[in-house]
Amino acid sequence: MRILVIGSGGREHALIWKLRQSKQVNKIFCAPGNGGISAMAESVQIKPNQHDDLLAFARDNQIDLTIVGPEDPLAGGIVDKFEQAGQKIFGPSKAAAEIESSKVFAKQFMTKYHIPTAPYKVFDNLDEASQFVGEVNLPVVIKADGLAAGKGAIIVNTVDEARDTLQKIMVDKAFGEAGNQVVIEDKLIGEELTLMAFTDGKSVLPLLPSQDHKPVFDEDEGPNTGGMGAFCPVPFASDKLVEMITDLVLEPAIRGLWEENRPFRGILYAGLMITDFGPRVIEFNCRFGDPETQAVLPLISHDLAALCMAVANHNLELDELNFFDRFSVGVVMASGGYPGSYDKGKLINGIDRAISGNRQVFHAGSTFDNGKYYTSGGRVLCVVAQEDNLQDAIASAYDGVNLIEFDNAHFRKDIAARASRRRFRFSRQV
């Protein structure tokens, strides 16, 4: 197989690392890729939103399968375009991707198919939304309808804060057209959990449960980022809880999208809050999560290329996935200042020392020049380690982090720490 991966982050680096283990794969291209990816795939200088150019590249280079990383090209209909042209591609159609690209659609869909989620209301009028936040119990969460690069959900604690936020989203258009409508929903309390699944539109194969760490500082302080680390499996997520989420969330979603004539093929990502009353959906994504994918992929014991090809052929034949019986922990190293402004072009040392049989370094914002790596983004690297127990996996990931240096690097010191301490109602049997 000749494979084209679209994207340029740590998620895409992890996908390519896993694809390279497949005996069926003999050539991988990545558009546009990054410094780390360039060592294992051929970089193609086409941007993810240049759908026509990507299609022409796939045709001209006898690509057997294209795998889409980020949500933007999916929401823009790249899969429809490739399928119409007879090119195999892994990912949902534009209509199915609306489960992520419109929060209003996602909430109304969940209501219709009885998928548990926070109670909510939808507004397209500022005055009505402002009046509503004066009448409800706070805190609530205000969400722009459209894609906002993970920054479109804001928790507000006072009426003033709520009205300010509504003004920013709906009038000042902080997220552009994504703010034409807002969802206002109850704030949920519990532990967050990610459950991703492969699906061909009919059957659902859940991956291991994982957990992201969005806030920039330890103990979940500070502003949200694209994700500062992730680990899997999650000790509090027992097999029974995973089964419950599959039955209550993933399967009804896939059946519902089929009934709505929007068959979903690819990875369905459920972002959940595990409350005292059971799991509730915070959001659906239409793609692999970042950085969860960097932690999850090393534990899948299947050929990733074969799995993605089966989905692209609309024919997943497996009944369930198998995983290595280990824990995987990923720690993101970011540029000083991230998620605010940050410098680029800092020399990165020690990457090769940090890589071993049980430890990978996936690049997000890096470039490669004359044999050296330099920073080029906010999130720079994700160091991922696998060990037999969670404590050892945490220790190994941080050993790797400590071998790598660049000016002003920062990272959270507590990835997976709370989960490794905490007892929880739904805990795994040990």
Ligand code: AMP
């Ligand atoms: P979203 O953009 O919907 O993924 O939300 C981003 C983050 O905001 C989530 O990962 C949660 O940490 C938080 N969040 C969103 N909705 C809720 C909610 N209803 N209750 C509590 N936290 C939420």
Ligand code: GLY
């Ligand atoms: N980890 C959150 C996301 O991929 O959107």
